[in-house]
Amino acid sequence: MENIRIGYIGLGGRGQGLLSSVVLAQNERVTAVCDVYEDRAEAGARLVEEAGQARPHVYTEYRDVIADPEVNVIIIATAWEYHAEIAVAAMRAGKAVAMEVGGSYTLEQCYELVKVYEETKTPFMFLENCCFGRREMMVLNMVEQGVLGEVVHCSGGYQHDLRDEISFGRENRHYRLRNYLSHNCDNYPTHDLGPIAKILKINRGNRMMTLSSTASRAAGLHAYILENKPEDEFLKSRQFAQGDVVTTVIKCADGSTIVLTLDTTLPRYYSRGFTVRGTKGMYEEATDSVFLDCAAHKAHDFDWRRTCSGNAAEYEEEYDHPLWKQFLIDGVQGGHDGMDWLEFQQFFKALREDAPMPVDVYDAASWMAVTALSEMSVARGGAVVDVPDFTGGKWHREILG
């Protein structure tokens, strides 16, 4: 594709941030902006003008952006519930799509994404920025080089105290509030699952077979609101549907297991809890450490905390992913420690070169489906549910290498 002209949909906090610090900073041309709230759409237009580009068309209805003949790429950063719907409409109109993350509350949306992509072959990228994290890519590289041996178990979480954002969701027009009042599931599985799925070759020689989710009771938000928003009679009297901690256990076709944790309504420090366990070694984000099956680590008086906690940086020189090595030379830019920058760089590169997207529609469908599946499982007391195969039985096409 030449002559990229972006229609940018969704200009809340994340949308505005990505637009200015990544999309416009990478000198990509934005010819239309859209948000259901006029003031947000207008704020997006100003960001485009401030970047020295012509004033974009301003819309409040996403169908109008997709219909805009000037636009040939749609970037979606709206509330979760509209991602798939907008992406499907864009692909049907032949417009390339980059879609922000979030889960899907129905399996049908996930099937639809795949079906429309397969029918139209419109370029589609899922914006899972954590797949581009430095540590995530370093560990992926170590796994691909066999340093950790056979990988048999991974875990991760979206562990982020969002009590303030959620409690003030009406004032901030944030979609999380309505979702936490209504749903009980792992509503945001892809930051943790994405990098793990890449390591376990999900949809590329392996697949997720079954899933079980269990939610703790919901106590965190109520306690927070009593203390921090005592004047909000509406929220004070509400029972939140969303449990504080949701644990999801996934079993894969190759027998490996994945444990995901959604943990957003209790006090804690931010962590994605990324952990990879192989027959020769492990990486663990909580301690940012690499543990290898070597003599030093096996010694009986080996003091892990003193010797190795935080040692992952020592492996960067040898194992940083080639993409990151180049990124460090070029200079790391953009939000979230550079992940956003690298992600969009790879998206626009693939678009211009007509190359496969690094995070594709099968990734999107299978990762987003975890939300719908976990809701079913939680509602049934942790019952095991089947994970659909969105590749239509073709996930093992790469199993022979």
Add this chain to the structure above:
Amino acid sequence: MENIRIGYIGLGGRGQGLLSSVVLAQNERVTAVCDVYEDRAEAGARLVEEAGQARPHVYTEYRDVIADPEVNVIIIATAWEYHAEIAVAAMRAGKAVAMEVGGSYTLEQCYELVKVYEETKTPFMFLENCCFGRREMMVLNMVEQGVLGEVVHCSGGYQHDLRDEISFGRENRHYRLRNYLSHNCDNYPTHDLGPIAKILKINRGNRMMTLSSTASRAAGLHAYILENKPEDEFLKSRQFAQGDVVTTVIKCADGSTIVLTLDTTLPRYYSRGFTVRGTKGMYEEATDSVFLDCAAHKAHDFDWRRTCSGNAAEYEEEYDHPLWKQFLIDGVQGGHDGMDWLEFQQFFKALREDAPMPVDVYDAASWMAVTALSEMSVARGGAVVDVPDFTGGKWHREILG
């Protein structure tokens, strides 16, 4: 009870260690020792003599120790599979019991322990030393003082690289090998579950309702044996039943959740992964840190890793458990950072004072049952199974305080 005279059964590595460094070091009288292997029984007898006591009776059959009229207390440190059977026989003979930890492969054994205890009221203590760990007791104390708010989720694990012990199990006559060849479950749940159960008031106002376990494939031991024991044709050709990582999710009557991890056949550092999550704060063993819901921790530029990782020691002065405060004054002794010492001190104290045991038969039955339940659940692909109520419906007798 006055005039304690111990019959000590099971003199493998753990048995001999506890006998010399704790039981004899506390000047308790041991009048009989027993092991199915004569050389081990003899080694136990020597330890008793070396401690300056008269030569004990030496047995190879546990029924003989129990029948020994001189013995009035039985300590059980045998292979897992014999714990409950010996304890039941001892209680029926009216001899007080201290029983080492391990899981139970059948629910019947757990029911039997409770039934025989209730019939005989023979003093029974479950030797879960981790309930006496300094951090575990400090966090229990913090919870009881309300520092962490309402506790809604806990996790823990028995995360201990035992590949060497298991692979050389025939040479070392160690029971783990036969169990890893035959069973697939959380075979050792009590080190992690015990301290959590105390915090969540299991059997004392709360109970475990349902459980789901999922096992990863078994790859760690095979890879280890190929590399470290290539001459063992028997083990090289075996498929181990035991998955490398078993994740167990438990839902409690009060809606709180517990996640347990058995993780003993892949390279890693030792950790029990003890984590407690409340509405006002958390403790996490991986980083040995306390995170409270205070202004400093909430600041947006707060750097957790730099500021708080490892900060739990700062809370010791205020929150160390009273038992530990005294222990530190008296001088910490015995194995496992003093846990073993404190545990036996409390056992003998309760025995002499005819007081309730700090870890009782209901604790033992419900914690050990996790092994049998997890085996059922793993075999059924992670299906949810019901956790029996070993209190006979009386767990809520303490719910009104």
